[in-house]
Amino acid sequence: MRIEDHPILGRAERGRRITLTVDGNPVVAFEGEPIAAALLAGGHRVFRYTAKRREPRGLFCALGRCTDCVMTVDGQPNVRTCVTPARDGMIVQTQVGRGKWGGRGGGGKRKG
Amino acid sequence: MARKTEIAVVGAGPAGMAAAIEAGRAGARVIVIDENQRPGGQLFKQIHKFFGSEAHRAGTRGVQIGLDLLREAEEAGVATLLDTVVYGIFSDRCLGLAREHHTEELEADAVILATGASENALAFPGWTLPGVMGAGATQTLIHIHRVLPGKRALMVGAGNVGLIVSYQLLQAGAKVVAVVEGLPAIGGYGVHASKVRRAGVPILTGHTVLRAEGREGVERAVIARVDENWKPIAGTERTLEVDTICLAVGLSPLAELAWMAGCEFRYIPALGGWVPLHDGNMETTRKGIYVAGDLAGIEEASTAMEEGRLAGLAAAQSLGHLTRERGEKKKGEVHKRLAALRMGSFGEGRAISKEQILQARETV
Amino acid sequence: MKGETETGGVRKTGIPSMKELRASPGYPGPELLARGPIAVIECVQDIPCNPCEAACRRGAIHVGNPITNLPVFYGEKCNGCGNCIPVCPGQAIFLVDMTYSEDRASVSFPYEFLPMPAKGDIVEGVNRAGEVVCRAEVLRVQKPKRFDHTAVITVAVPKELAMEVRSMKRLKREG
Numbered sequence: 001m002r003i004e005d006h007p008i009l010g011r012a013e014r015g016r017r018i019t020l021t022v023d024g025n026p027v028v029a030f031e032g033e034p035i036a037a038a039l040l041a042g043g044h045r046v047f048r049y050t051a052k053r054r055e056p057r058g059l060f061c062a063l064g065r066c067t068d069c070v071m072t073v074d075g076q077p078n079v080r081t082c083v084t085p086a087r088d089g090m091i092v093q094t095q096v097g098r099g100k101w102g103g104r105g106g107g108g109k110r111k112g
Numbered sequence: 113m114a115r116k117t118e119i120a121v122v123g124a125g126p127a128g129m130a131a132a133i134e135a136g137r138a139g140a141r142v143i144v145i146d147e148n149q150r151p152g153g154q155l156f157k158q159i160h161k162f163f164g165s166e167a168h169r170a171g172t173r174g175v176q177i178g179l180d181l182l183r184e185a186e187e188a189g190v191a192t193l194l195d196t197v198v199y200g201i202f203s204d205r206c207l208g209l210a211r212e213h214h215t216e217e218l219e220a221d222a223v224i225l226a227t228g229a230s231e232n233a234l235a236f237p238g239w240t241l242p243g244v245m246g247a248g249a250t251q252t253l254i255h256i257h258r259v260l261p262g263k264r265a266l267m268v269g270a271g272n273v274g275l276i277v278s279y280q281l282l283q284a285g286a287k288v289v290a291v292v293e294g295l296p297a298i299g300g301y302g303v304h305a306s307k308v309r310r311a312g313v314p315i316l317t318g319h320t321v322l323r324a325e326g327r328e329g330v331e332r333a334v335i336a337r338v339d340e341n342w343k344p345i346a347g348t349e350r351t352l353e354v355d356t357i358c359l360a361v362g363l364s365p366l367a368e369l370a371w372m373a374g375c376e377f378r379y380i381p382a383l384g385g386w387v388p389l390h391d392g393n394m395e396t397t398r399k400g401i402y403v404a405g406d407l408a409g410i411e412e413a414s415t416a417m418e419e420g421r422l423a424g425l426a427a428a429q430s431l432g433h434l435t436r437e438r439g440e441k442k443k444g445e446v447h448k449r450l451a452a453l454r455m456g457s458f459g460e461g462r463a464i465s466k467e468q469i470l471q472a473r474e475t476v
Numbered sequence: 477m478k479g480e481t482e483t484g485g486v487r488k489t490g491i492p493s494m495k496e497l498r499a500s501p502g503y504p505g506p507e508l509l510a511r512g513p514i515a516v517i518e519c520v521q522d523i524p525c526n527p528c529e530a531a532c533r534r535g536a537i538h539v540g541n542p543i544t545n546l547p548v549f550y551g552e553k554c555n556g557c558g559n560c561i562p563v564c565p566g567q568a569i570f571l572v573d574m575t576y577s578e579d580r581a582s583v584s585f586p587y588e589f590l591p592m593p594a595k596g597d598i599v600e601g602v603n604r605a606g607e608v609v610c611r612a613e614v615l616r617v618q619k620p621k622r623f624d625h626t627a628v629i630t631v632a633v634p635k636e637l638a639m640e641v642r643s644m645k646r647l648k649r650e651g
Contacts, residue, residue: 001260003284007590008159008173008625012258037257045242045329056328058242059261062249064147065230068240082249085149161565161624163525165543171527171563173624270490283588285649297487302521303566305490310643311589312606315490456522456544 002041018088027092035081035092036062036069047071047081051097071095075102117143117191119427120207120220122198122369125153126413127405127420128226129181134424134442135224136188138433143218144185145193145209151185152178153228157251158413160276163301167449168414177413201373205400222400222427225370226420229363229384229406234268238324239357247277247360254284262356266333267291268321272412274360275304275315281358282311289352292319292335294342301458322349324357333357365407373398376476382465383409389473392447393426394419397476402427409469411453411462418450486520491604496520502549504572509638513556513573513582516639517549519566531563561586562623571630572638581638582615584630589646592617592627601633601641608645610637 004012015031020038029038036059039047046056047069060068064083073079074091077099081092119135121128124146132144144151158174169177185192193211200208207218231246233239243262247269253259265286267278270293278288291308296318298305305315318337322344325332337348364385367377375388375396387409394402402423405416422443429439454463486492497503500520508514515536517528526539528547536553537560539545558571561584571584583601593599593614601612612631619627633641 001263001285003254003258003260005590006258007283007588007592009175009255009258014258033257037253037259040253040261041259047242055240056242057240058245058329059253060233060245060249061231062245062252063230083148161626163523163565165524165526166530170525171531171565176624282646283590285590298490301523301566302486302490302492303519303523303564303568305486306492306518306604307567309490310602310604310606311646312602317488452543453524455524455542458521458523459544 020090022092029086032085035086048095072099114217114219116219119222121224123226124151127416130417130420131224131424132190133184133188134421135428136190138428140428140433143191147197157255164414201369224402224423226405227366227407232362234361243330244357247358250358264354265356266354267358269360270298272300275300278308288313291315293317294320363410380465382461391473394423415453421446492520504551508551509574512575516570519568527563528560531560561628562626580632581635583641587627587629591647600645603640
């Protein structure tokens, strides 16, 4: 849920409206906001599943410290979505375990 | 070739910015380094009016204080290096910086560490479910990113952070189902508690969260009364329909760099845990390395700024930018304002702990 | 719940008890209240804070040194201007006018929620515990720039509830 008007902060000023692809589905984002913010605004809370027990994890510290919110972004696993700005066309994937370069399902070649 | 500066400040929050401003005004060459894209630290999420006296900007909202600090830093000729992580501190006050996709070194005659704090977690069954998050994380989301993490929240902890963030969740349009506090009394200011109560939110002292339930995220929280030994009392469990559980159970100093620099520490629970020893100049047991703000003991933004000013003045004085007379006079004024912020029943514990640190520093 | 105003106190419940309020220096009693609009300061803890002192140009509020002193209120100097209300970071200052009408008093309080009520609206008055205790007519909504987003709302309430009503129930957001 986005907070459009606020009694102290006034109306929200946001960047350009862009689109992310999250697990294959389009999600509206605003340029420059963290990927995590766009996901939460779209009602998406599970960012990854843990390696051993496949437990869901989401945003926890929102400051880039705890690494609970990491996802695979444009083929790169373990990206801290709470401090990584959204850019148009980003491919974001729910990460499973430690993730794999190239994408969630594995098989992709290591990039970069 | 390492870059050089006179004073390097790590952390562009209230303590670091205040330090940089004082040192810059005194004529020192100052660089402030911060891992975030924007300076200001947590000040820009502090949308409430501050307490204190006029000298502490009482009655002014943290956001405005943050904007003023940025302007003053610019006027004082302070350079800022953003999006830059200080990954290490080496001998002779050389900082290792990681920025973009490379590393570099920065050598400084004096280093002021103002790295702040991180929120404590609280482990209970279900605490790792999406929807359980720090109260400060919630504040970042609602004030900086303007996104609500949920519709119905439970706040854990009735210190100032828990109370303030509860109020701010209401302002942002969420419902706060309750505030639970394990202690028998509310730890934060009564006025903050009163605001939350008037808004219809119960504050349940002597209560804790037993577990969070839900499949892919928080759907419910189970709370219960606790006895004087913090043991849940059987039969007092209650289930609350919430989608968010915010943890406001204290902060801990972010002290990695101070540890790495070899500073001596003491464990002081009233200040959030392990705190680097420092003297009245905020200088640690390592010469030329200063600390300020939450790293030097968890307090709040106004004391953080005053400590930053002290460190900035002391560092500038040590490098010859202030005469001894002028330096001592200015620091004396800051000490007076700091003492005022640590008075009364909410401040005396911190005042005593700070005094312990000074004494321990002298014996090292 | 109503009993909490009488027992427990602010550290236990978040609600200052009548005992705590009456013990705060200068808390106005019936005689002062009967004279007209007057500030009611509900600040009962020794926190380091003093903006209320400077906000009162008539010198009716004194904190002095140390700044953890409770504000001392000199009710006879207060003209009910209300300048102290939005300045208090704790939102602990209210204005009560027992002379508003035959059967109603007016109560002013700080308010920082959306949507804002409008003059003439009938809202629900709430007490210190957040319980609805009456219907209240909005007489005035003040939100000049200098209040820095803390609006001051004045409502008319039954006279006997003037020292109970301290806010209003938040209005529903659209959508």
